Amino acid sequence: MPPDTTDDAPGVAALLLPLLGGPANLTSVTNCMTRLRVTVRDPSAVRRGELRALPGVLGVVEDGTAFQIVLGPGTVAKVAPELAQYAEGGPVTARALAERGAALRAARKARNATPAKELLRRIAQIFVPLIPALIGCGIVAGLAGLLANLHRLPGLAPGLAACASGFMSLIAVFVGCNTAKEFGGTPVLGGAVAAVTVFPGVERVTAFGERLAPGQGGVLGALAAALIATRVERWCRRRVPEALDVLVTPAVTVLVAGLVTLYGLMYAAGVVATAVGRFADRLLANGGAAAGFVLGGLFLPLVMLGLHQALIPIHATLIQEQGCTVLLPILAMAGAGQVGAALAVYARLPHNGPVRRTIRSALPAGLLGIGEPLIYGVSLPLGRPFVTACVGGAFGGGVVGLLAQWGDRVGATAIGPSGWALFPLLQGTHGPVRAVAVYGAGLLTGYAAGFVITYFFGMGKVSEATKASEEPAGIS
Template sequence: MSTPPGNGNKNSNKNRATAEAILPLVGGAANITGVTHCMTRLRLTLVDRTLVQDDELRALPAVLGVVEDDTYQIVLGPGTVARVTPEFESLVEQERAETPKTAPETAPRTAEQLASQGAALKAARKQKNATPFKLFLRRIANIFVPLIPALIGCGIIAGLNGLLINLGWLPGITPALAAMASGFMALIAVFVGLNTAKEFGGTPILGGAVAAIIVFPGVANITAFGQKLSPGQGGVLGALGAAVLATYIEKWCRKWVPEAIDVLVTPTITVLLTGLVTIFGLMYVAGEVSTGIGTGANWLLDHTGAFAGLVLGGLFLPLVMLGLHQALIPIHTTLIEQQGYTVLLPILAMAGAGQVGAAIAVYLRLRHNRSIRNTIKSALPAGFLGVGEPLIYGVSLPLGRPFITACVGGAAGGAFVGFFSMIGDKVGSTAIGPSGWALFPLLDGNHGLGTTVAIYGAGLLTGYLAGFLATYFFGFSPQMLTDLNADAPDAPDARTPAPEPDPEPANA
C-alpha cells in the first residue's frame, strides 16, 4: 500500500514535537552529556538529576513511563524511540550551538542545597545499582543488546524463507533469503568481539580480529586437546572471552611499548598471544560450555518442562526488576547459534502475558479510578506487543499485590509451554528482544510452524487468563478496594513507578 502524500512529513513532525517537548523537561541540552536508545527507551546521561521535571515528563502523551538507573530512561516504545532519538539529538546539538556557554537554569536555591541534593541522589543510586555483579551484567547487556535488531531482522527472514520452502513457492528466491538470514549468524562471533573490546576499553577492531579466528574455516586443520577444531567452536562465549583477553593484553602492551613502535608492536602481540590462547584453549573450553548450555536447556525442558516453565515464567518479572535477566542474554544467543532458536524466550514471554491479564483485572476492579484506568487503556496495546514497562512500573508494581498475581499468570503460561516441550513439542524464538504478539513472526520449533504458533498462542491465553483470575480474586484486599476505587486526588498515580525498582536496561 502506498504512503499517502505528506504522511512521512507528518510522522517526522510528530517525532520532532515529541523531542521538543522532552528536551526542556530534562533540563535542556546543557544538562545532557549522553544520548542513546535501546529497543523501547531513550537513555540520557544527565549532569544534574534534580533539573528533571518528572511529573510533567510522565504526562506527555508519547511517554509511556520513566525509569532511573545509571542513565535516565524515558520509555517511548519500539519504533517510536528509534525515530524520536535522532530528532532529540539534533535538538540537543542545535541548542548547544546557539547557547554554547549558557549553563542550565536552576530553580532558586543555594549552591550548598544544590550540591547536597545532587550528592545524595548520586550516592543513593550508586549504592543501590553499582554492585560488581550488576555492573558486570550491564556490560554483558551492552555487548549483546546492539545485536538484537540484526537478530530480529534475520530471524524474520529465516521464518519467511522456511514458510516459502514448505509451500514450495519461489524456489529461485529461497537460496538468497537463506543467505540473508544466515550470513549474520555465521559471523556473529566477530560482532560480539567488536562490542566486547569496545565495552572493556580496548580497540574494537582487535576484538573483532581475535574473534574472527573462531569462525575462520581454516581452524578445521588444527588439533587441540586431541581433537580437530571446527569453525565456530566456542561461539559467542569464546568470542567474548577472546576479546576480553585481547583488551587486557593490549592495555598491558600500551604501558611498556615505546610510542614510536606502538602501532606495529601492540596489535601484533595482542592478536598473536590472544590467538594462540583462543585456538589452543578458549575454543575448546568455550565449546564445551556452549554445548553444556544447549544440553542443559534441552534436558531441563525435556524432563521437567512444566515445572521449569512454571518457575521461569513466574520469576521473570522479579528478575527484570532486579536487573538479573541480563544474565540470560548470552544463553539465548548461544542457543540461537547452536539450534537456530532459543527455547527459553517463549516461556519467559509468558510473564508479559500474566502482566496483561493482571492489568485487565485491575481495570475492571477499579471501576471508579479514572487515573489508573486511563493509564491501563493507554498501556495495554504496548503490553500485548510485549512492551511491559508501562504496566509494570505504572500499574502492578506500585499497587503491590497485582504484581504478585501477574507473576502467577506468567507461571501458568510458562508451565503450559513447558509441558508441551516436555512431551516433545518445542517452541523457540529465532531472535531475542520481542515478546507477546510481536514474537509470532520469530517463532520456530522442532515441529511444523502451525503447531508452534498454536502452542505459543495458547500459552499466551493461559497467561492472560491466569493473571486475570488471580488478580481479580486475590489482587486486592477489601481495604485496598475501598482506598483505590475512587478518583480521588490522593489516589496512587498509575504513571508513577514504584520507588527504587532495579529496571530493565534493555527492553526485551
C-alpha cells in the first residue's frame, strides 16, 4: 500500500493519475468543496478498486465518464490544480479538441439527465459563488450584534454594521450577474437590470395599485429580472445588425427587461418572498417537533444527491425578509446524525483499520458540517448506517423544532456553514446565548441518537468480527 501523502498535493496527483488511466485519459478536472470531479475518455481504463483503496480517498462516485473522488476540504483544492495540469497539458489538435468536447458533452448529459436536475444545477451555480461573502458578512453582523447587546465599543458598531450590510443591500446585483452568466447572457447587463430592484427611486413607481419598495422580491426578483434580461439580449443578438449591436442591444435589454421588472416581476416576486417567510413561520409555529423531525431526517439524502443547493434561494430570501433563515439550523442536524453514526461504526469495528482511518480523516469535516466525506466514505457504502444517520438527524431536528414552537426560535444570519461552524452565525428570539444553547441541544441530540441507533440497529452483518484486512460490504 502506498504511503499516505494527503498533505502533498503533487504526490496525491501523481498517485491518482495512473489509476485514472493516465494523462491521455483525462478530459477535464474540476473540484467542489470536498470532491475532485474528473471526466475521462475511457471509463474502463480507470482502476476503481485501487482508486478507492488509495489513502486519503474517502469515496468514489461514478456517473458515466464522470468520476467524483471525495478527498475532503482543503486537500481537494490543492490536488485539483495539480491534476488539472495533466488534463490541460496534452497536444492541442483538432482531433484532441473534438474528442474532449464529445467526452464533456457525454458527461454533462449523463449528469443532467432531466430538465429538473439541470435547473437545480444552474440555480446552485448562481448562488454558490456568493456563499463566501454571505459567511463573512454574517459573522461580522453577529459580532456587531454581540457588541450592541454588551454595550461595548459603541463607536465601532456603525462601522461593523456597514461592513455586514453592504453586500446584502446589493446582493441582487451579484445574483443578476451570475444569472446572466449561467444562462448565456452578458453578466453586467444582468446585474444592471437586477440593480433596478434595489434602486431607492423605485418607491415612486406604482404597480398593481401599490407603491413598490426598494429590494421588493429580494433575490427571487433579481433572478427573474436577470433571466428576462438574458432572453431579451439573446433575442437582440440574433436580429440587430452587427454594426448597431453595441448600441442597440444593451439599451433594449435594460429598457425592456427593466420595465417588465418594475411593472410585473417585482410585485410578483414580493408576493412569493412574503409567502416563503410566512410559510417558514407557520411551519415552526404549528409543526414544531414534527416539522423539525421530517426536515432533519430528509436533508442527508438531499446532500447525497447534491440537491441541497437548490434550497439556497429560499435561505437567501428568508435572510432578506427576516434577517435570518430558521430552516438552516434544523437542516444542519442531519450532519449531527451523520457524525453520531460514524462514531458508532468506529466503536463497533475496533479491528478494521481502513474504515477507522477513513472515519478519522472525515470526522473533522463532519463536525464542521461538511457531510460528503462521511456519506461517501462510510455510511452510504455500508448501507444501513446511512439510514440510521438520517434518523439521528431527524431527532436533532425534532428538538430544535420543538424548542422553536415553545418560543426559542433560532436562525442563521448567513448560509454555507453548519455543524460547529454555524455557532458564530446564530440569532435567536432570546439573544445569542439562548440561540447557542438551543442549537447545541439539537446537535447533542443528533450525535447521541445517531450513535445509539447505529450502534444497536445500524450495523447489520458488519460486526467486531470484521477482519482488519477486510472492508465492509460496499467498500472496495
